[in-house]
Structure formats: C-alpha cells, structure tokens
Amino acid sequence: MTHASVVELYSAVCPWLALVWCLQRVAGLIVPSLRGWALLAVAGAIAVVVLLVPVQGLVMARWVAGLNANFSIPLTVILAVIVWERVFEPSLLAEREWTTAWSFGAIGGLALYPMALGLGSFDPYEWGWPFSPLFVVIGALTVLLIWKQNRFGFLLVLAAVAFQLRLLESTNYWDYLLDPIYSLVSIVWLAGGFVTSMRSSRTKRYSKTLPPNISTI
Amino acid sequence: MSHVSSLSELPDGRLAATWYAGSREGAGDVAIYFSTRTPADTRWSLPRAIVTRELATRDLNRYIKKVGNAVVFADSAGKLSLLYVTVSVGGWSGSSLNLTSSIDGGGTWSQGQRLTLSPFFNLSELAKNAPAALVSGSWAVPIYHEFISTFPEVLWLDETEKGVRVTKSRVSAGWFGYQPALTPLTASTALAVLRNDDDSKAVSVARTDDGGETWSTPNSVNLPNPDAGLDAIRLSDGRLLLAFNDSETGRENLKLALSTDEGQTWMRIATVAEEPGADFSYPFLLQASSGDVHLVYTWKRAAIRHVAFNIPWLSGSRTRSGR
Numbered sequence: 001m002t003h004a005s006v007v008e009l010y011s012a013v014c015p016w017l018a019l020v021w022c023l024q025r026v027a028g029l030i031v032p033s034l035r036g037w038a039l040l041a042v043a044g045a046i047a048v049v050v051l052l053v054p055v056q057g058l059v060m061a062r063w064v065a066g067l068n069a070n071f072s073i074p075l076t077v078i079l080a081v082i083v084w085e086r087v088f089e090p091s092l093l094a095e096r097e098w099t100t101a102w103s104f105g106a107i108g109g110l111a112l113y114p115m116a117l118g119l120g121s122f123d124p125y126e127w128g129w130p131f132s133p134l135f136v137v138i139g140a141l142t143v144l145l146i147w148k149q150n151r152f153g154f155l156l157v158l159a160a161v162a163f164q165l166r167l168l169e170s171t172n173y174w175d176y177l178l179d180p181i182y183s184l185v186s187i188v189w190l191a192g193g194f195v196t197s198m199r200s201s202r203t204k205r206y207s208k209t210l211p212p213n214i215s216t217i
Numbered sequence: 218m219s220h221v222s223s224l225s226e227l228p229d230g231r232l233a234a235t236w237y238a239g240s241r242e243g244a245g246d247v248a249i250y251f252s253t254r255t256p257a258d259t260r261w262s263l264p265r266a267i268v269t270r271e272l273a274t275r276d277l278n279r280y281i282k283k284v285g286n287a288v289v290f291a292d293s294a295g296k297l298s299l300l301y302v303t304v305s306v307g308g309w310s311g312s313s314l315n316l317t318s319s320i321d322g323g324g325t326w327s328q329g330q331r332l333t334l335s336p337f338f339n340l341s342e343l344a345k346n347a348p349a350a351l352v353s354g355s356w357a358v359p360i361y362h363e364f365i366s367t368f369p370e371v372l373w374l375d376e377t378e379k380g381v382r383v384t385k386s387r388v389s390a391g392w393f394g395y396q397p398a399l400t401p402l403t404a405s406t407a408l409a410v411l412r413n414d415d416d417s418k419a420v421s422v423a424r425t426d427d428g429g430e431t432w433s434t435p436n437s438v439n440l441p442n443p444d445a446g447l448d449a450i451r452l453s454d455g456r457l458l459l460a461f462n463d464s465e466t467g468r469e470n471l472k473l474a475l476s477t478d479e480g481q482t483w484m485r486i487a488t489v490a491e492e493p494g495a496d497f498s499y500p501f502l503l504q505a506s507s508g509d510v511h512l513v514y515t516w517k518r519a520a521i522r523h524v525a526f527n528i529p530w531l532s533g534s535r536t537r538s539g540r
Contacts, residue, residue, distance in 0.1 A: 008278060058280060066279035066305040068338050069331070116336050118366035118391025125336050129384040170333035171383065180337055 003166070010167045012051055012061035014071035017079035019047035024086045040087045070168045070175040073159035074101060074152075075182035093151055100145065100152040102186040102193075109183025112174060128172035138177065218242055221345065221446075222513040222521040224503040225291045230256045232505070233297060233323055234513060235267075235289040236521045243308070245270050249287045249301055251323050254523075256507065261523070267326055268317070273303050276329035277315060280305050285312060288344045290356065296320050298376070300344050300358060301329075310364045312343045314372075316381060332383055334372065340364055346398045346448050346501065348374070349407065357429060359397040359409065366391030369409055371399065371429050388432045394421050398449040400457060400480070404428070408480045410449040410459065411435055413442045418465040420447060422480045440474060440483050441465040446499040449480075453504060454528065459483060460500030460512055471497035471514055475531070486531065489524055490516070 001009075023043035027034050034042065051061040058066075078101055081092045093101070116125040127134040138156060145153030156177070162168065163176040170176075222236035232254045239247030248266035273281040285302035292298070297319040302312045317329045334342040341364035348358035355375035362368050369388040374381065388397055394411030401407040405428040411421045419437035440461060445468050447461040457476040462468045463485065470491040474483040489512065490497040500514040509527050516522040 056280075058274070058278070062279050066281075069279070070333060070339065112336055117364055118362065118368050121387065121390040123370075123385075123387045126384065126386055128336075168333075169331060170339075172333060172336070174336050175333065178336070 007167065007169055008062075008065070011065045011069045011071070011169065014076045014079060015061060015064045016044075016047050016051055017076065017083055019050060020044055020083050021079060021086070023047060024083065028086075036087055040083070068179065068181070070170045070179060072179040072182050073162050073176050074105065074155050075179055075185075077155050077158060078182070097151050100150055101155070102189045104152065105178065105182045105186025106190050108178045109180070109187065112178060113180065113183065125172065125174055128174035134173060138173075218244075218247075218518050219521050220515045220518060221286045221499050222515065223288045223290075223347065223501050224511055224513050225289045225297065225347070226503065226505050227253075227291050227297070227322060228293065228295045229322075230506065231322065232256075232503075232511060233289055233291065234261065234521070234523070235287045235299065236513075236515075237285060237287060238264075242518075243283050243285070243304075245283060247284055249284055249299070251289070253323060256505075267299070267323070268301055268329070273301075273315070273329060276317070277303065277331050279331075282306065285309065286343055286345055288347060288358070290348050292350070292354070295322065297323055298356075299326065300348075300374075302343050309343065310341045312341055313339050314342045314344060314360065316374075316376075318376070330381060332372075332381070334360070334383065334385055335362070335364075337364070342370075342372075344372075345396045345446055345499070347450075347503070348372075349399050349401045352404060357399060357407075359399040360385075361395035361397060363395060367395040367414060368393060369395050369397035369411055369423075371397075371409075373429075386429060388423050389435050394423070394435050396446050397423075398447060398459075400449045400451050402451060402479060408449070408457070409435075410447060410480065412444065412446055413437075414444045418442060418444075420459070420461060420483075424480070438480065438483060440485075443467055448500045448502045450502045450504055450510075452510070452528065452531075453508060457483075458502060458504075458510065458531070460489070460502055460514070462498065463488075468496045468498040469493055471500060473512075473531070489514070490522075 020043045027039055053060050112124050142153050142156040159176045163173050218241050219236055219238040225233045234252050237247050237249050249268040250264040251267045252261045252264045254261045268284055270281050273284055281303045283304050287301035289299050299317050301315055304311045314332045315329045317326045319326045333339050341362050344360045346359050348356040358372040358374050360370050360372045368391050371386050373384045388409045394413050396412040397409040406426050409423045413421050417437045418441055420440045420442045421435040421437045423432045423435040425432045443462050443464045443466050445462045449459040452458055457480055459474045463470050463472040471489045472485055473487040474485050476483045495517050498515045503511045509525055512524045513521055
C-alpha cells in the first residue's frame with residue numbers, strides 16, 4: 001500500500017465515524033433493541049457500504065474528500081470516543097478533559113482562522129510548516145496536560161505522531177491539530193455551556209431573593 | 218472563451234504556453250491547453266488539452282467542478298511544472314492549487330497533486346504570474362488569496378525526489394492587492410507588483426530586501442489599475458517592464474511601461490492593443506534567453522495573443538502601437 005493510499009484511506013476515517021455516530025442515534029430511535037457490539041458492527045458496516053457507494057465514478061468517501069481532506073486528529077479521536085461511549089459504559093474522557101478538548105478547539109480556531117484568512121498582517125498558518133513557536137507551545141501544552149493527568153494530552157501526542165507519519169494530505173502541523181469543523185463545534189459547545197451557566201446563576205440569584213414559601217419552576 | 222495565459226522557455230529554446238479555454242469562464246468544459254513554439258517557427262503547435270475537469274477528478278481522486286488559472290514554468294534541466302487551479306465547490310474563492318510536471322517537454326504529465334495551502338478547507342489559493350527560480354533550485358511562486366479578503370502571498374515550492382515541500386508567506390495583509398507579479402532585483406531583493414481592488418485604482422508595489430521574509434507596505438505608483446491582472450519582469454539590462462491596463466475603469470487597452478528606479482516611477486512606452494469597449498487583459502511577460510521579450514494576453518476573451526519584441530524596439534518606442 002502506497003503512502004498516498006494510506007492518506008486517502010485515513011481521510012475516510014472521520015466521515016466513517018461521523019456516519020457511525022449518526023446511525024447509532026437513528027438506530028436508538030427506530031430499533032431500540034439493537035445495542036452494544038451488535039449496533040456498532042451493523043452501523044460500522046452500513047457506514048462502510050455508504051462510503052463505498054460509487055456516484056459518477058467516485059466513491060462517496062472521495063466526494064467528502066472534495067469538501068475536506070484534512071480532518072484533524074482531535075476531531076477524529078473525539079468522534080471515536082463519542083461512538084465508543086454510546087456502546088460501552090466507561091467514559092474515556094472525564095468532564096474536565098471534554099472541556100479541555102472544546103477549549104483547545106475554540107481557542108486554537110480563534111487564534112488561527114481569522115488571521116489566516118487575512119485579518120492582520122501575520123499569518124499563523126506559516127508556523128505549521130517549519131519548526132516554529134507553534135511546535136514549542138503545543139509540546140509544552142502536551143507535557144503539561146499529561147503531567148496533570150489530562151487525557152487530552154494523549155490526543156496531542158497522537159496528532160504529533162500522525163504529523164510525523166504524514167497521515168493527512170496536508171504537510172502543515174496546524175491541520176493535524178485543528179480543522180474548521182472541530183473549531184466551530186468547540187465554539188458552539190462552549191458558547192452553549194456559557195449561556196447555560198449564565199441562566200443557571202441568574203436562576204439561583206432570583207430564587208435567593210424570593211420569600212421562602214415561593215419556589216421557582 | 219480563452220483566458221489566463223502563461224509562458225515558459227525550455228532549455229532548447231522552445232516556448233511553452235498554457236491557458237484555459239471553454240464555452241465560458243468557469244464552465245465544466247473548460248480545459249487547460251498547452252502549446253509550444255520553436256525559435257525558428259512562427260506558428261505555435263496545435264493546442265492540446267492537458268488538464269480537463271474529468272482528468273483532474275481522476276488525478277486528484279475527488280470531485281472537481283471546474284479548472285482555472287494555470288502557470289507553467291521550466292527548470293534548468295527542462296522539467297516543466299504546471300501549477301493549476303481547481304474548484305470543487307463554489308466560485309473562484311473556492312479554488313485550490315495543484316501541481317503536475319512533465320519531463321518530456323509537455324508530451325506527458327505526471328499525476329496531479331493537491332497542495333494544502335490554507336487551513337480553512339484548503340480554500341481560495343490561486344496563481345496567475347510566473348515564479349522566480351531560487352539559487353537553491355526551489356521556486357518562489359507568487360500566489361494570492363481571495364476568500365473573505367484578497368491578499369498576495371509567496372508559495373515557496375521545493376520539488377525533491379522525496380516529494381513536494383511547500384511553505385507560504387504573506388506579502389501584505391487582507392484588502393491590499395492581489396495577483397502579485399514577483400520581480401527579483403537581486404538575490405535577496407524583489408518587488409511584488411500588485412493588482413488592486415481598493416479605492417486607489419492604482420498599481421501598487423511592495424518590496425522585500427530580505428529574500429521575502431518581510432515586505433514593505435504596498436505603495437501606489439503613477440499608473441492606474443482597473444482591478445485587472447498585470448505582469449512585470451526585470452529585463453536583462455536591469456530595467457523593469459510592466460504590462461498593464463492603462464485605465465481606472467476598464468480593460469480596453471493594454472500598454473507597456475518601463476521603470477529605471479526599481480519600480481518607484483514608470484514611463485509608458487508602448488500600446489500593445491486598444492479598442493473602445495474591447496477587453497485586453499491578463500498579460501504575461503517573459504524575456505527569453507535570446508533577449509527577445511514575449512508577451513501573451515487575453516484578446517477579447519476569445520483568444521490568446523502572442524506578441525514578441527526585442528530590446529531595441531522597446532528602447533526606441535514611445536507610446537507607439539506595438540506589433
């Protein structure tokens with residue numbers, strides 16, 4: 001198998017996981033009896049078949065690659081974890097590790113995309129090709145997270161390994177760490193969490209001001 | 218429709234030209250064409266489609282909606298490289314750049330390779346003008362971005378036996394010129410002459426004195442630009458030659474200008490084409506090893522026209538019509 005084939009195969013992993021996750025959710029609604037390994041096997045097989053369906057001479061997986069061929073390693077692993085956690089009980093990532101994952105995607109995306117698309121004279125994307133402060137910062141963050149026993153650090157190790165193996169079409173380190181979908185989901189997730197916590201704190205303040213015999217809904 | 222031509226000289230003296238043509242710009246039947254001409258010949262070889270939408274789809278193994286701008290360049294060993302635009306989704310702002318090469322003078326071309334140059338779905342990277350060969354054997358290719366804003370960049374391209382290595386650097390920030398013409402002055406000094414889409418309606422020039430590490434803020438010069446493509450080269454005698462549309466509003470003329478002060482001021486020297494209401498655009502300049510200067514440009518969006526002249530003609534001309 002050539003390196004180009006490996007890269008093409010890997011580009012289908014993220015779409016496959018996303019499809020498996022969607023099928024898991026749909027199956028939960030229409031075939032609730034299908035659970036665990038059986039559900040994973042059926043959803044996985046259907047997702048493979050769907051991605052191999054040829055349309056105008058191209059399999060579906062390559063149509064997806066036409067839209068995005070560089071799904072980041074964190075997004076891929078996060079999808080794998082979500083698929084895993086719908087099948088098995090033990091959570092692979094703790095609450096604080098999810099927060100780290102979404103924070104990394106949001107902060108990284110806000111640091112990268114606006115400037116890379118022309119806002120300001122500095123293009124941080126340039127830092128992803130040669131050895132640069134990006135590698136130092138991500139290296140230090142990885143060590144810190146692992147030291148703090150935060151498993152998101154291992155996702156960053158996987159991203160570094162994938163970069164060394166050139167698993168993506170891109171040769172830029174940023175693309176192994178972030179992609180627009182991951183960053184957008186992260187920002188939406190964090191914004192949703194922020195709004196929820198604001199509402200919650202307002203409700204608490206409001207209920208404190210009420211007389212003891214009146215409760216809020 | 219024919220548009221966006223480029224030229225390169227092979228070591229044997231032949232000229233190689235590329236352009237795209239089809240029923241209309243952006244149509245699915247647009248292909249990138251290739252033709253050559255020997256120094257002794259006055260005619261170009263029969264144009265041959267070297268990149269079609271279907272071929273690009275097969276080569277890059279993904280859906281390609283249309284093909285666009287292409288730039289051909291030859292190294293000292295005679296290898297031709299072709300940097301070309303493909304779009305999978307949307308208009309030209311959805312462009313990505315791809316690379317293919319030929320070691321038999323354009324007879325056959327290698328499988329195209331997608332270059333990832335933007336973090337945002339690899340969108341909106343295009344090329345129009347010729348790259349500059351570096352001492353190291355790699356290339357500095359003037360490219361540009363036009364998604365949310367437009368800005369010029371340099372693609373540093375290194376083709377090795379292990380594969381293609383790319384990096385990229387910015388000439389200016391968003392909303393400050395695009396379609397740069399990269400004009401080396403010395404080993405470390407170069408100008409980027411820019412098409413402008415801002416209110417200045419003028420050609421602007423940025424300068425680097427550190428091999429492209431940093432660039433000056435682009436300055437408008439004394440020539441108009443109607444938001445149209447241009448090209449500039451450094452002639453063997455050190456003067457700079459610019460091909461441009463001499464108007465703030467349209468492309469109904471195509472003129473040449475010379476600069477003897479490294480692009481600070483320009484003097485109009487010849488009119489290549491002029492006709493009210495017509496469209497003469499996207500010039501591409503090349504000085505061949507013989508010293509002759511070749512200009513190709515889009516003629517009324519219907520054809521690609523080739524004009525050749527020598528240095529004495531250039532030096533003697535003062536806003537006269539060219540042939």
